[in-house]
Amino acid sequence: MTTPRRAPGGFPVVGIVGGGQLARMCAGPAAELGLTLSVLAEGPDASAALVVPSSPVGEHTDAEAVLAFAAACDVVTFDHEHVPADVLAELVASGVPVHPTPEALRFAQDKLAMRERLTALGVPCPRWVRADTAADVEAFAAQVGWPLVAKTPRGGYDGKGVAVVASAAELTGWLARAQEAGTGLLLEEKVPFRRELAVLLARSPSGQAAAWPVVETVQTDGICTEVLAPAPDLDPDLSARAVEAGLRVAGELGVTGVLAVELFEVVGADGEASFVVNELAMRPHNSGHWTMDGAVTGQFEQHLRAVLDLPLGDPTPRAPWTVMANVLGGEYPDLYPTYRHVMARDPGAKVHLYGKDVRPGRKIGHVNVSGDDLADLRERAGHAADYIQGVVTE
């Protein structure tokens, strides 16, 4: 079936452009809420296409495919941020509600636009500049020092499109491509952060918003590998200011659906902790996978409620601590035997797999563990994720 079959009772169809794991993880909550999903999938074996009956195949860059898909939906949202502006414009013109809107989504698609807007709002950011030439790079480095961080404004994810560079020469290729595309590069100071945090919240078109507690995220080679919820030993005042900034960004940018605000926690010369914003994502986010088992309302349910302008659910944690560890592809394509082992070793581990082919370093699943003892939970989640991917540490 490639067109959505409506449930009786007046329940809407939610269309998701993109068939990755974020769309897939909406399937369970949608079924429970009585909603119908439809996914515009990259192929018949896309992660979400394996579990959603209505999964027409089409490219998110193909306006005709996107419009035909959207015509059967009551609202359209996204698995990723890569739908081009012209396709988004046609989608909106077709009359279907789109959440997040293209106006908001622009600030997640274009990191230069995001930096301009957040700076105008007074939201703390690393020092940054747009660079078009090597001279721009040298001038910025003279201010903030080497190394610095260069980012392609569009299309990056999971550490792709981000480079830490120690000389302008390293950016020769990037600058040439940016000049050709007319986009410029985003340069940022390399922030000497203590750790990374994330604010996750949802906002509905009516303006209702609900935030989960601030979490700590652990990145390995640019990929989120572990999340501690809530962030341990976080100053309550800093936590409140971070959530307030997230809610203000959501409101000012008109975000609808889930918003993730990735932060660096920095410690000043006076020993005071503060934060700067690293990235924005306007969709369910890796930093929120813990909520599937660790909060009364998980991020996938909340995203569906938000884009439908339904009242939001309670984001309160269900346990003192939840730890999420990502499962990355390793050397072994067959996960089923290692997964059995993890289930036997840890009956409380919540294993989530995405139905994806194993490729080294690819996100193929995650494990959540909730409880009272943070150190124990980290050990358990980490062991489970490692073992599934074929890393045996003991």
Next chain:
Amino acid sequence: MTTPRRAPGGFPVVGIVGGGQLARMCAGPAAELGLTLSVLAEGPDASAALVVPSSPVGEHTDAEAVLAFAAACDVVTFDHEHVPADVLAELVASGVPVHPTPEALRFAQDKLAMRERLTALGVPCPRWVRADTAADVEAFAAQVGWPLVAKTPRGGYDGKGVAVVASAAELTGWLARAQEAGTGLLLEEKVPFRRELAVLLARSPSGQAAAWPVVETVQTDGICTEVLAPAPDLDPDLSARAVEAGLRVAGELGVTGVLAVELFEVVGADGEASFVVNELAMRPHNSGHWTMDGAVTGQFEQHLRAVLDLPLGDPTPRAPWTVMANVLGGEYPDLYPTYRHVMARDPGAKVHLYGKDVRPGRKIGHVNVSGDDLADLRERAGHAADYIQGVVTE
């Protein structure tokens, strides 16, 4: 798509015969576990068919349809207990693992067989007898008094096939049909119970078993309308004996998958509480819907793990109390507006809907609420379920 598309990594396909809400509620856990579901559905709009990509349409009484369906599955299980013995026998002969096995399932399909077996095992039952004639009925009534409970041995559910009768004359029609079918009727004493309880557990083919806490179930007109988990003020010794009986029944009968043992709690002349077994069900059960939000491992995930002989998950509750209230069909076919109201009034209510047409008295969903204050939870769950079905009590 009517054949299951396998996920990579060696993950199996679980086939479920029957496309009702029990099959539907396996969809979310299956997706998270990385498994593929396939459902033999009553029609394209069956509850589970709306959310499972592989949902061929076929009758559970049609051996050809069941065998063709099962050929694409690694294990077959059931949404209900109505698959005929001859179809089950062909299914087993085809070589696909079937859980629960026909040998075990017989004791859930045939209440006379169940009473015989439990009595032989020494598991407490109401006094009972097989009746084929009005004289049999009179003789049993002389022992246990009027009224008594008559049950058709096969095919009953939700109060159907059960009658409380005050004279043999009321059973004239049932006796004639039972005689024609050669099945006899099951007669039971009408147990003067204090309340109804249920033991829910899962058992795997390897013999691993895990039980959730004993719950109290509230029936209205023979339909479960509310579950309190765990059962309030239950004597710990009685609870332990009930769980032990459930585990013993599961082991002795060779049950695989989820087993629900419905109990009456009775109080003796000495004031001591004890129990007798009312019914068995070998599948996820209404008395276990609370586990979806209220336990570390929900019954639908556990059933999938059990029938695949995967290690079982932790059945520990996530909160001191969880209350489940069933949503029954009322007068209004459009649920979406009332559901919005419930979400707005109670952000912590977990609403589960089955994608079914509203018919008066039909189970169309349920609501779970977890927390510390049982009285408050009962009010919240009850209000939410009432309001969705169109009953406004305040």
